[in-house]
Amino acid sequence: HKLSISVELLHNASLIHDDIIDHDETRRGQPSFHVAYQQWFDYNLAQTSQQKDFGVTMGILGGDYLLDMGFEPILSSNxxxxxxxxxxxxxxxxxxxxxxxxxxxxxxxxxxxxxxxxxxxxxxxxxxxxxxxxxxxxxxxxxxxxxxxxxxxxxxxxxxxxxxxxxxxxxxxxxxxxxxxxxxxxxxxxxxxxxxxxxxxxxxxxxxxxxxxxxxxxxxxxxxxxxxxxxxxxxxxxxxxxxxxxxxxxxxxxxxxxxxxxxxxxxxxxxxxxxxxx
The missing domain is CATH 1.10.600.10 (Farnesyl Diphosphate Synthase)
Structure with a gap:
């Protein structure tokens, strides 16, 4: 049931934040969320030196966003x-x-x-x-x-x-x-x-x-x-x-x-x- 999606979103929100706290660069064999955004920033805006701050910011906000999304499957259920x-x-x-x-x-x-x-x-x-x-x-x-x-x-x-x-x-x-x-x-x-x-x-x-x-x-x-x-x-x-x-x-x-x-x-x-x- 779609209600189960809520706890999966919560789980992934916690993992995104956890990877920032632990300075982990990979998750499930791929770049962790904040590192992926660091890499994107580095590739597209290489003339600056703010990629790490950008990645961490996106990780914090991305985790918060997933946490917020987790309420929707519960509240919209029948x-x-x-x-x-x-x-x-x-x-x-x-x-x-x-x-x-x-x-x-x-x-x-x-x-x-x-x-x-x-x-x-x-x-x-x-x-x-x-x-x-x-x-x-x-x-x-x-x-x-x-x-x-x-x-x-x-x-x-x-x-x-x-x-x-x-x-x-x-x-x-x-x-x-x-x-x-x-x-x-x-x-x-x-x-x-x-x-x-x-x-x-x-x-x-x-x-x-x-x-x-x-x-x-x-x-x-x-x-x-x-x-x-x-x-x-x-x-x-x-x-x-x-x-x-x-x-x-x-x-x-x-x-x-x-x-x-x-x-x-x-x-x-x-x-x-x-x-x-x-």
Whole structure:
């Protein structure tokens, strides 16, 4: 249904802004939104030196525009007024949660690694990533007239699945293949992101504190960071954490009343999150 377009527009709005914040130049194997506009500016107005500012400006406004567009599929739908009102509230809350999650991530990024806990990380990704999983599914549950009990279980399920997705994404961001992922590898190391990999590894190897987010970090030092993640078993433990959360989500799914095809859809979604290729 076209209503689902709304959350996809919201998702892409957040990605455009995220690429600006993280200084990522590629997305889905193509230049990221703001970089594409930098390139356009450079090609068409090469006599100036404002291409980066132009690209960032277009990225900010482009993301905002997609966010605004996301309301239209909800407001123009043929559902009852009370459903539309609730769907809009879910949409607004999702974006608010994403913003709060990214704000918290930015705060954590500027703290010494030793001050950031696993609890901090999980709280951050619940806003940054899980919120969109949750509100997308709750909009569907709203339309499907699910019971309050099932909505509550779906909310719990979605928040867990979103966390598992982000943990796996953080692993891919260090140990994945750029060509396959379609986005930069190692940017989390360069940006000094306080991922679960880093939090776990820092407990056993304090060298990480001086390497993570180091200005002008070398390729050799990046390889050292990756090796630290392996040697301290941070990689192994992070994978296990994702698996534990996935299993919690599976257990909750079993408690929800669905038709077989819908249950299979969610089961396949869990498999996708669990087995994303590294």
């Amino acid at each position: 559902f009852a007024a009370n459903i539309i009102k609730k769907a809009v509230a879910y949409y607004q809350q999702a974006y608010s949660d994403i913003i709060n999650g990214v704000l918290f991530e930015t705060y954590l990024q500027n703290l010494p690694l030793k001050m950031v806990s696993e609890k901090d990380y999980l709280a951050m990704i619940e806003g940054k990533t899980s919120a969109l999983f949750e509100k997308s599914i709750l909009i569907g549950a709203l339309i499907g007239d699910k019971s309050e009990r099932d909505k509550s279980l779906l909310s719990e399920f979605a928040l867990l699945l979103g966390k598992a997705f982000q943990i796996r994404d953080d692993i891919l961001g260090v140990f994945g293949k750029k060509k396959k992922l379609g986005k930069p590898i190692d940017s989390d190391i360069r940006e000094g992101k306080k991922t679960l990999l880093a939090i776990y590894a820092n407990k056993k190897d304090k060298r990480l504190q001086n390497l993570l987010g180091k200005p002008e970090i070398t390729e050799k030092e990046i390889k050292t960071v990756k090796q630290i993640f392996k040697d301290t078993k941070a990689l192994e433990n992070t994978k296990q954490k994702a698996l534990d959360i996935v299993n919690q989500a599976r257990n909750i799914l079993d408690k929800i009343k669905f038709t077989n095809n819908i249950k299979q859809f969610f089961s396949d979604l869990i498999d996708f999150v669990q087995f994303r290729d590294i």
